Amino acid sequence: xxxxxxxxxxxxxxxxxxxxxxxxxxxxxxxxxxxxxxxxxxxxxxxxxxxxxxxxxxxxxxxxxxxxxxxxxxxxxxxxxxxxxxxxxxxxxxxxxxxxxxxxxxxxxxxxxxxxxxxxxxxxxxxxxxxxxxxxxxxxxxxxxxxxxxxxxxxxxxxxxxxxxxxxxxxxxxxxxxxxxxxxxxxxxxxxxxxxxxxxxxxxxxxxxxxxxxxxxxxxxxxxxxxxxxxxxxxxxxxxxxxxxxxxxxxxxxxxxxx
Amino acid sequence: xxxxxxxxxxxxxxxxxxxxxxxxxxxxxxxxxxxxxxxxxxxxxxxxxxxxxxxxxxxxxxxxxxxxxxxxxxxxxxxxxxxxxxxxxxxxxxxxxxxxxxxxxxxxxxxxxxxxxxxxxxxxxxxxxxxxxxxxxxxxxxxxxxxxxxxxxxxxxxxxxxxxxxxxxxxxxxxxxxxxxxxxxxxxxxxxxxxxxxxxxxxxxxxxxxxxxxxxxxxxxxxxxxxxxxxxxxxxxxxxxxxxxxxxxxxxxxxxxxxxxxxxxxxxxxxxxxxxxxxx
Amino acid sequence: xxxxxxxxxxxxxxxxxxxxxxxxxxxxxxxxxxxxxxxxxxxxxxxxxxxxxxxxxxxxxxxxxxxxxxxxxxxxxxxxxxxxxxxxxxxxxxxxxxxxxxxxxxxxxxxxxxxxxxxxxxxxxxxxxxxxxxxxxxxxxxxxxxxxxxxxxxxxxxxxxxxxxxxxxxxxxxxxxxxxxxxxxxxxxxxxxxxxxxxxxxxxxxxxxxxxxxxxxxxxxxxxx
Amino acid sequence: xxxxxxxxxxxxxxxxxxxxxxxxxxxxxxxxxxxxxxxxxxxxxxxxxxxxxxxxxxxxxxxxxxxxxxxxxxxxxxxxxxxxxxxxxxxxxxxxxxxxxxxxxxxxxxxxxxxxxxxxxxxxxxxxxxxxxxxxxxxxxxxxxxxxxxxxxxxxxxxxxxxxxxxxxxxxxxxxxxxxxxxxxxxxxxxxxxxxxxxxxxxxxxxxx
Numbered sequence: 001x002x003x004x005x006x007x008x009x010x011x012x013x014x015x016x017x018x019x020x021x022x023x024x025x026x027x028x029x030x031x032x033x034x035x036x037x038x039x040x041x042x043x044x045x046x047x048x049x050x051x052x053x054x055x056x057x058x059x060x061x062x063x064x065x066x067x068x069x070x071x072x073x074x075x076x077x078x079x080x081x082x083x084x085x086x087x088x089x090x091x092x093x094x095x096x097x098x099x100x101x102x103x104x105x106x107x108x109x110x111x112x113x114x115x116x117x118x119x120x121x122x123x124x125x126x127x128x129x130x131x132x133x134x135x136x137x138x139x140x141x142x143x144x145x146x147x148x149x150x151x152x153x154x155x156x157x158x159x160x161x162x163x164x165x166x167x168x169x170x171x172x173x174x175x176x177x178x179x180x181x182x183x184x185x186x187x188x189x190x191x192x193x194x195x196x197x198x199x200x201x202x203x204x205x206x207x208x209x210x211x212x213x214x215x216x217x218x219x220x221x222x223x224x225x226x227x228x229x230x231x232x233x234x235x236x237x238x239x240x241x242x243x244x245x246x247x248x249x250x251x252x253x254x255x256x257x258x259x
Numbered sequence: 260x261x262x263x264x265x266x267x268x269x270x271x272x273x274x275x276x277x278x279x280x281x282x283x284x285x286x287x288x289x290x291x292x293x294x295x296x297x298x299x300x301x302x303x304x305x306x307x308x309x310x311x312x313x314x315x316x317x318x319x320x321x322x323x324x325x326x327x328x329x330x331x332x333x334x335x336x337x338x339x340x341x342x343x344x345x346x347x348x349x350x351x352x353x354x355x356x357x358x359x360x361x362x363x364x365x366x367x368x369x370x371x372x373x374x375x376x377x378x379x380x381x382x383x384x385x386x387x388x389x390x391x392x393x394x395x396x397x398x399x400x401x402x403x404x405x406x407x408x409x410x411x412x413x414x415x416x417x418x419x420x421x422x423x424x425x426x427x428x429x430x431x432x433x434x435x436x437x438x439x440x441x442x443x444x445x446x447x448x449x450x451x452x453x454x455x456x457x458x459x460x461x462x463x464x465x466x467x468x469x470x471x472x473x474x475x476x477x478x479x480x481x482x483x484x485x486x487x488x489x490x491x492x493x494x495x496x497x498x499x500x501x502x503x504x505x506x507x508x509x510x511x512x513x514x515x516x517x518x519x520x521x522x523x524x525x526x527x528x529x530x531x532x533x534x535x536x537x538x539x
Numbered sequence: 540x541x542x543x544x545x546x547x548x549x550x551x552x553x554x555x556x557x558x559x560x561x562x563x564x565x566x567x568x569x570x571x572x573x574x575x576x577x578x579x580x581x582x583x584x585x586x587x588x589x590x591x592x593x594x595x596x597x598x599x600x601x602x603x604x605x606x607x608x609x610x611x612x613x614x615x616x617x618x619x620x621x622x623x624x625x626x627x628x629x630x631x632x633x634x635x636x637x638x639x640x641x642x643x644x645x646x647x648x649x650x651x652x653x654x655x656x657x658x659x660x661x662x663x664x665x666x667x668x669x670x671x672x673x674x675x676x677x678x679x680x681x682x683x684x685x686x687x688x689x690x691x692x693x694x695x696x697x698x699x700x701x702x703x704x705x706x707x708x709x710x711x712x713x714x715x716x717x718x719x720x721x722x723x724x725x726x727x728x729x730x731x732x733x734x735x736x737x738x739x740x741x742x743x744x745x746x747x748x749x750x751x752x753x754x755x756x757x758x759x760x761x762x763x764x
Numbered sequence: 765x766x767x768x769x770x771x772x773x774x775x776x777x778x779x780x781x782x783x784x785x786x787x788x789x790x791x792x793x794x795x796x797x798x799x800x801x802x803x804x805x806x807x808x809x810x811x812x813x814x815x816x817x818x819x820x821x822x823x824x825x826x827x828x829x830x831x832x833x834x835x836x837x838x839x840x841x842x843x844x845x846x847x848x849x850x851x852x853x854x855x856x857x858x859x860x861x862x863x864x865x866x867x868x869x870x871x872x873x874x875x876x877x878x879x880x881x882x883x884x885x886x887x888x889x890x891x892x893x894x895x896x897x898x899x900x901x902x903x904x905x906x907x908x909x910x911x912x913x914x915x916x917x918x919x920x921x922x923x924x925x926x927x928x929x930x931x932x933x934x935x936x937x938x939x940x941x942x943x944x945x946x947x948x949x950x951x952x953x954x955x956x957x958x959x960x961x962x963x964x965x966x967x968x969x970x971x972x973x
Contacts, residue, residue, distance in 0.1 A: 577841025585849020678939020
């Protein structure tokens with residue numbers, strides 16, 4: 001019996017190298033060496049949107065679309081969206097902006113309400129929070145009409161579209177734009193990212209969605225992990241370029257990679 | 260406000276009304292224009308056609324009310340195609356709604372089946388029904404069907420189904436047809452069935468999802484794909500069984516032309532307005 | 540009238556209600572919203588109750604006691620209704636997030652990371668292949684967070700952006716034609732010969748009702764933007 | 765407070781190990797059981813969600829707050845559907861309601877995207893700069909390629925569109941997919957090491973300002 005399942009050896013190596021370098025950078029940050037990161041515009045945009053909502057006295061919507069907790073490909077962006085929600089809810093509590101978080105899945109709903117509850121507690125503004133009106137469970141599908149109707153009647157002024165976005169992306173962003181809201185959108189689903197990029201005022205593409213949570217964290221070891229992810233990109237670029245050159249001169253390394 | 264500004268800030272409801280008319284008109288007055296077969300559809304059809312007679316195939320039915328008009332006609336024709344080749348079919352769905360629509364597809368297909376083709380429930384086909392849990396559920400189903408399902412969609416215990424006697428995991432199938440509709444679930448099949456078990460797969464998705472899966476097709480993990488109503492229409496055409504899909508494919512023409520017209524109009528007006536603004 | 544035809548008419552009516560949201564928030568869309576939410580909520584409640592019953596409660600009653608743990612985790616979730624016991628609901632969340640992230644990582648490294656790299660290793664003997672390599676590398680490099688947008692990286696970033704935008708444009712165009720198919724599918728059902736008459740009648744009644752409401756300002760009209 | 769984080773990490777790492785190393789069957793069956801637990805828990809969570817929503821609407825009716833009469837529609841629809849379904853999920857009336865009410869509204873709402881996509885296109889798809897011009901041109905060509913009549917009106921759109929779809933678009937998405945996969949791995953490391961725990965509702969104590 002082989003020690004490692006056949007066809008997955010290189011996968012394991014890649015996983016170990018990437019997670020290893022992430023841990024390495026986190027450790028390094030722990031001892032004070034923090035890598036310099038490019039500024040991500042979205043970091044400032046959150047405050048800008050919430051500030052605008054306070055100024056106009058209108059609510060901000062935090063929408064996550066599909067929030068399945070049992071489908072791995074949706075779970076990851078959902079967890080990322082929760083991390084950003086924790087920050088956004090806290091800023092909303094701090095600035096005193098009205099805030100609305102509809103969630104379409106039961107488990108995610110319990111998490112979201114706890115996240116928002118904790119955020120308001122952290123700012124000592126529990127008395128301003130009506131949890132059952134701020135975080136609301138809406139059956140998946142029925143949320144579309146509810147949110148469109150309320151976007152118009154609330155005249156919301158700001159919206160966040162973060163998470164795993166499917167067809168609702170264009171429905172909500174276009175309505176929000178027509179209502180006149182300022183928007184930040186971001187997702188890793190390839191088929192609906194175009195609408196978030198085209199319609200929203202600011203957008204996060206793919207990996208940036210995961211990175212934003214780390215950017216927002218005050219814990220330097222968290223943001224340092226992004227430097228580890230960059231190592232993965234260098235590896236990918238190197239493998240592609242090197243592999244292509246080798247294959248051009250007649251050496252095929254594809255077999256090696258799918259070992 | 261000048262006419263130009265008014266046109267640039269056109270009330271969205273006028274656009275909606277225009278679109279309704281453009282899409283409803285061809286349905287009330289059908290116009291059929293010529294079309295050619297796309298490469299992905301041909302590849303998918305050839306793959307299905309090459310499956311040896313008598314083998315067992317797994318079909319994920321992922322069509323909903325919204326996507327059935329596009330994928331349904333194609334799935335129905337494919338069921339007919341397979342049963343005519345004496346291929347046994349095992350259906351399952353990863354949603355409750357889609358499981359019900361899969362029944363619709365089976366019933367419609369059986370009604371269109373030529374006389375004399377065997378199509379007995381439990382012998383030639385079986386519908387295992389709803390498998391919850393999304394991708395995790397798919398993984399569990401692929402590893403051990405009996406761990407997630409004890410009965411089929413209609414309540415028959417799995418041990419009383421002759422077709423299921425020798426079948427308990429993904430490697431028991433000759434191929435997978437993943438009618439994913441707009442579920443975005445085709446990667447589940449690729450990751451949980453094709454990669455671990457090496458079972459070849461093709462599928463159907465809505466038109467918008469086709470580019471996302473072209474990497475899988477290029478890498479050989481997917482054998483072509485049926486894209487939306489046009490893909491279904493092409494399957495109907497290749498099987499010489501014209502139906503609902505072909506008619507609808509024509510109606511997209513008018514919507515598409517309106518869309519292109521609006522985009523061009525928006526840009527022309529925008530450039531005129533910008534030039535005027537620059538002169539001021 | 541048979542239940543099939545009745546179903547088509549009901550479907551046509553609720554579809555009009557759903558489409559009415561295009562005008563903006565109005566009583567008909569509010570009505571449809573609550574009706575839909577209620578039915579869907581009821582459906583979700585019933586199907587999931589049935590699922591828990593057949594997959595957890597019945598196995599336990601039949602002596603498969605492993606599933607008692609699943610039931611305990613479910614009851615822990617219900618503690619959500621009482622804030623003092625909120626911390627309990629963290630355990631089921633921990634289980635699902637752990638399992639989900641583990642599954643996501645193990646598959647993403649194989650099919651998304653290595654799979655895509657492997658597919659991009661191409662002989663550099665045609666313009667298409669060269670473009671493919673340049674595009675993939677620069678698009679991946681677009682996300683490098685530790686590089687500042689200056690010097691040579693600026694051009695890599697710009698190139699990556701162009702490839703990403705081309706991909707987004709393609710998906711936009713591709714999505715448009717598909718969305719039309721959705722409307723067409725619905726219209727096909729609403730305008731069937733046996734239903735069309737009812738559809739037109741309902742449209743007329745609703746149209747008159749809404750027009751009256753807007754005219755008398757009993758319903759708020761949202762101006763277009 | 766540490767226990768849920770450790771639990772997350774253990775289960776997650778178990779899933780990864782199972783994939784790469786051949787495991788004794790006992791281990792695999794444990795994982796299978798765990799996965800079936802997850803599906804049961806998510807089903808229970810949905811039950812909880814609908815209950816909370818119904819309570820919310822019940823309160824709305826009880827206090828006669830604004831637009832409470834709509835909540836009656838919700839409650840009536842919920843009670844009828846849930847009641848029929850709990851008695852028997854294969855009940856014909858239950859399925860009739862589903863097939864003829866929920867499905868069409870769902871489909872109609874899904875198809876709303878067609879309208880919004882068109883009005884958005886008119887408003888935002890303008891060649892304001894090079895970036896938006898790239899997006900606009902690609903979208904237009906691909907759309908014309910896809911509608912059956914496009915190839916007849918402008919024959920070159922088919923080869924150009926096919927090329928754009930497979931080469932530049934394929935390359936762009938590949939880069940994005942590689943990036944996303946790294947993002948997921950990074951997220952996994954941060955969650956498993958307990959550096960990010962917002963999803964558990966545990967707030968981070970250290971904050972600047």
